[in-house]
Amino acid sequence: MVAASQGDVEAIQLVLSHFTGYIITLSTRLLFDEFGNPHVCVDEDLRRRLEAKLVSKLLLFDAM
Incomplete structure (x- = not known):
């Protein structure tokens, strides 16, 4: 989550794949x-x- 919130593309894809079933x-x-x-x-x-909403909120996520 931390890496995805910092914009790591692979981490974002991992989060999206984790939530794919729920989104569907x-x-x-x-x-x-x-x-x-x-x-x-x-x-x-x-x-x-x-998916776009998840990514946008993920990028606003503050891990601290």
Whole structure:
């Protein structure tokens, strides 16, 4: 976390990969097709926004 908060790209990728499952769970939506059949899918726009928010808050994190 400290290295990621200091801008280390590899550390940021490690934090993102750690939270990937949670982010995907948060961005999963139930959609219905034209016949009314339900389909579960990941809202990619929401997933990217959540990842961007995590990175932005991570860079503001003060480890001290």
